[in-house]
Amino acid sequence: MYRSAMKTLYQWKESEYRKPLILQGARQVGKTWLMKEFGQNAYEHTVYINFDSNTQMQGLFAADLDVKRILLGLELYAGVKINPANTLLIFDEVQEVPNALKSLKYFYENAPQYHIICAGSLLGIALHQGTSFPVGKVDFLHLYPLTFEEFLIATGKESFAQLLNDHDFSMVSSFQQTYMDALKHYYYVGGMPEAVLRFSQTQDFNLVRQVQQRILSAYEQDFSKHAPLEIVPKIRMLWNSIPSQLAKENKKFLYGLVREGGRAKEFETAIMWLSDCGLIHKVSRITTPALPLKAYEDLKAFKLFVLDVGLLSCMTGLRQQTLLSGNDLFVEFKGALTEQYVLQQLITDPDISLYYYTNDRGSCEIDFLIDTSCDIIPLEVKAARNLKAKSLKTYREKYSPALSVRTSMADYRKEPGLLDLPLYAASELKKLSRSS
Template identity: 75%
Template sequence: MYRIAIEKLYKWKNSKRRKPLIIEGARQVGKTWLMKEFGKQAYSDTVYINFDSNTRMADLFAVDLDTDRLILGLELYAGRKIDSDNTLLIFDEVQEVPKALASLKYFYENAPQYHIVCAGSLLGIALHQGTSFPVGKVDFLKLYPLSFSEFLMATGNERFAKLLKKQDFEMITNFKQTYIDALKQYYFVGGMPEAVQSFAESKDFNEVRTIQKRILAAYEQDFSKHAPNEIVPKIRMLWNSIPSQLARENKKFIYGLVREGSRAREYETAIMWLSDCGLVHKVSRVNAAGIPLKAYEDLKAFKLFIVDVGLLGCMTGLNQRTLLDGDDLFVEFKGALTEQYVCQQLKTIEDLGIYYYTNDRGSCEIDFVIDTGEQIIPIEVKAETNLRAKSLKTYRERFEPELSVRTSMADYKKEDWLLNLPLYAIEQINKTKDY
């Protein structure tokens, strides 16, 4: 299975300013596999250490953080010499030993010759709680479920993924049915590596659902095991309310849908916990469209999406036949799945600010507004081929963006101010300057 993130790891390895690297991401998005695969491809040796329930490592790091002593201890543990130039050190579930996280500062300052990558399924929470290591001494990489183009590659459609990357839209349009069929499969399977691998090998949708249910059950166990007891019920209620939140026409998060009469302050910690775990994406409203968009963020209004479109379908019990048969499918929930899919693809693009826009009267809503650092692009999401763009026109009259994007099942088409970008090509949106 190919992950685009491996290219970033090679860049990290070859950087003159390399620091220990922390890979963040939700449980089961493939962090451990990626680190081991990178070790196999790029180094002659890999020393893998899992810190979960590892008393020997907890004891080693508890004494002091002298890097020479730590390397000696790691060599004794691994049973071989660690060659700083040719060995990748992998610290997995590193949040379980906070002193190991703190040691990264000293490796950077006193022993930068060592190549260290770390990950942990609840690392985001450990970092947010201020686990002792100074910002600026480590590099970060965020890992998400497989994007649609990675899904194409994993399921034997590498040529179609390459075609998307080349943006040869004349050829892409000729083969659009292949992309549409694969996109419907992706809506069901999603991008969790285990589900994708199973689907690639057996094309068995029932097996995919079994895997997704197992992943969701593991997330629920994490709530009980790792979250503070007093917020566990709130996390669970909030998490389970997300499908119904997204099924509404206006997808703005409503606390009252979690439980009648609920208030923001009761659930803020639960949202932060799920966000730190990488299980939800919080997309805030903006009320204007200047650079940087963050300056116009309305912190009270937001949408919540979950980590993966396949898991969202699983939570709602969406049937594969409903999804795959014809275009007249799951009418009510189609918009929710489509917006979830678009959010998920946008998240994989580095350094992209993702928001949505509504005017004060609520008469104009833009599903996503992105900040590329150079321009602000409004995106209207359509689940099918209905191409009315009333909100985009209203937005354009007010803010005059260089480019507006409508993404749907319709073919690629560049008009005067409007780019029709097929849903299966939304990952290419950061290359709009090339169009």
């Protein structure tokens, strides 16, 4: 299965400034597969260590963190000689042995020639719980579910993904129906690797749903197993409320929809826990669109999205028949799936930050503001072909952005200061904005 993150791993391998790499991301987005696949393709040897319930590794890292002693222990455990010139060291579920995380500092300072990648499904939580962490001594890479372009490649449509990548929109328009059908499938299947693999092998949507339900059940089990007992019910209520939150016309998160009379103080820890797990994305409101947007963030107003559009469609009980009903799928749940989809394509870019905008009267709302560090790009998301965007017009008249974007089921079109981008090309937005 093609993952664009593989290219980043090769760049990391060749970098003269390479540090131990921490791969972050939610459970079941493919971290373990990616590390092993990279090791198999880029190195002669791979030493894979899973720290989950591994008493030998707990003992090895419990003493001192002398790198030579640790390497000897790893060699004895794996039964191979670890040669830094041709061997990749993989530490999986590394949050289970906090001293292993701490040791990365000493590998970087005393043995930088070794190539080490770490991952852990609940690593974000471990870091927030005060685990000793080698600040400045590691590199980071976040892995997300497959993007739509990765989905195209995984389902045998490499040439269609290449057309999008090449921005050959005259050719893309000729095959619009192919892209729209694939996008419908992506809304239903999403980007969780196991669901995509099952779909690519069988084209069976029932099997896809079974995979998604299994994944959602595993997340629910994680709540009980890993979260503090007192917040588990709140995590469950909050997680289960997200589909109804996104189904509103105004998708601003309301605590009252989680529980009648609910307040921020009650659910803040639950939001942080789900965010640290990588299961939700929080998009905050901005009232003054000026750089840097972070400085104008309204901490009390935000939208919550889940990690994957396919999981959201499963949580909402989207029926297979909707896939056959013209373009009804794109406007289901007041465009909730479409906004989730767009968020999912954009968030994979580490160089941009996402917010949304409303004015004080609430008469103008922009679905996403994209902070590229150089510019602020307002993005209006339309679920169908409708290009009427009253809010975007109001925003442009007031703030005169260099570039504004509408994304919908309409064809690609560009005019001064305004870009109409087909939904299926949403992941190309940043590259296109550079050339505008």
